[in-house]
Amino acid sequence: MSVSLARLDAVLAVLTMTCALASIASVGAPLTWSGTIPVAIALGLLLLARRRHPVVVLALSAAVLTGAQYAGLFGGGVIWPMTVAVFTAGLASLPWTAAICALTLAAAHAPAMDLARGGAELLWLALVLALAHGYRQHLRWRAEHEARLREAATTRLAEQRLQIARELHDVVAHTLTVVGLHLNVAAEADSLAEAQESIKVASGVRKKAMADLTSLIGVLRDVSGEPQPELSSIADLVSRAREAGLDVTLDERGDPTEVPAAQAMAAFRIVQEAMTNALKHSDARRLLVHLDYSARQVRVEVVDDGTGPVPYTEGHGLTGMRERVAALNGWLEIEADDGFAVRAGLPV
Template sequence: MTRVAWERLVDAALAVLTAVAVVMGPAVVGATLTYEGTLAPAALLGGAMLFRRRHPVAVLTVSAAVMVGYRWAGLFEGGWLWPLTPALVSAAARGRVGWSAGIGAAVLLCGLPRELAGTSGVSETAARIGVEALWLALVLTGAVARRQYGRWRDEHEARLVDQERARLAEQRLEISREVHDVVAHTLAVVGVHLHVAADTLADSPEEARAALRTAMEVRGRAMRDLKAFVGDLRDGPAGLAEVPELLDRARAAGLTATLHREGDLDGVPAAQGVAAYRIVREAVTNTLRHAAAARLDVRLAARPGELRVEVTDDGAGPAAFAAGHGLTGMRERVAALDGTLDLTSGDGFTVRAALPVAGTAAGAAAERAGSPA
């Protein structure tokens, strides 16, 4: 069912309920039901509800005039305001609270002389008008509360939409960064080696073939990196829980791989966990491809306010990173989280990254200690 059809159905149902309520009101107080005194105002007040969305103020004004006219003519017995409840709510819920309050007060003022002229005493008249005034206040309060809730709901939904758009924009930025890392570096390196091959093909065929082989190797690495990246997009980004799988790859290749864990790694936010996983993956991949290492150690430590990542091998050193785009990707991922990256070589190669983790108890304590009172 479309929104328009649903609104029409609601208006029709409200019109029927209003007409039935107007008929039942006099019956409850024991008044005689007549066509001109009961059915006619029921039809008028109920029919007016069909136009409440487009003309809420006009519907309220006409309904109030009908009710005052029938009450003063002595054709309708019941209340002064309760038959107007749907019209009052419709107008107030659309921001016409002052107009609704004014119409309601005017109806009560019109009804006051009529009530005083009747057989009821002053105290009973005051009680009736007081009950009607209290009913008016309750109706308007409910209408305002409903309007405020609707506005809050709309604002909340708008915030959710904005957050989703921001998340998608961040994802697109991350994808563009990843693709740029792979494609831009690969095209640059392949282009250089193709130029070398073209320049040396006539005079030094061996050098040209070597340049072509290097270009093919770079292309192969880029294809593998793109395949891994597409896998992340399809299956979702991996985090700290998937780091042991990287070490299983290293062990399957013949390395002695060890994983050290410190602290509450389960409490690390997803962004830092994904970045740490990709740092470890890049380091392990380069160790397997280029370092000729026999041993690999990975250390993950959740410290107060930060996550530390350390990957150490006993291989050939930083030349592995010089041959690929992994170092650039690492630096960009760490910088995106305001972290630090340190690469050292000696008896092997070590990658150290420190990723700030906001919101930890220790980190919050440190922030309070460092802030002015």
């Protein structure tokens, strides 16, 4: 128990002793060290254990007061001095609290049959139990709310890690594909200059990929912010694909500066993944990248001219692409009959 809670219990114990003595004095009973004062002290000291054993403390308090009533020490009410004990026990178990208090009231007022005083105490008991029930509901709601917040935080963390995993996959897959193609060109080059040029391009792609990976690792370490590829970076993708021997046509319509960051990143990754798949098709020679930026949605279309069916499986890249689009409430179509075509709409 913390120091503040211990102090609170000590204050409540003193208040309970005071209320018990006031209740005893109000009915004209004498305050003596051989009778009523020890009763008040016992009620106060019992509250020091109310957090660990609330129902037991209430039962013992009821026994002390009932015994004092039957011993003739005083004829006052039994619920008022037990208010704190009743409230604490009500938080733990309303049925047990109600049962103990009902038995206490019946035992305390049976000899005198004081219905008026018993009715007043019954109303006070109902009020205290109602407050205990309301506070217990509040505590339960707060615990559930905190649990939901923790779950939401855990979910956000998992989504962030999943997004970083997608970014890593996109960077690595695209880089390996482009570098592999240029190395093949260098291996089959007819002249040293042509081979050196291909290796130089592959080295540049590798260097850019290392910078992207370093940035992503910085996100994992909370050192830097998450990289946000811009739509202007698509031109770099087109340049790399052209250097790899693919005839790429980039058709952009609308104002890319008006596209929100989330849609811009998704569009960039869709184009990157579609280009990576196109570069893997040995028979694809041309690629059309169409981007339409409107006020309602960003439309992305990437189509290559591969001939014949293109077998593919939903790997990390395509799955990540679908998840990106779904997260933005968009739509995605993938066709792999003749060549490879990716069409997506991202609502703004």
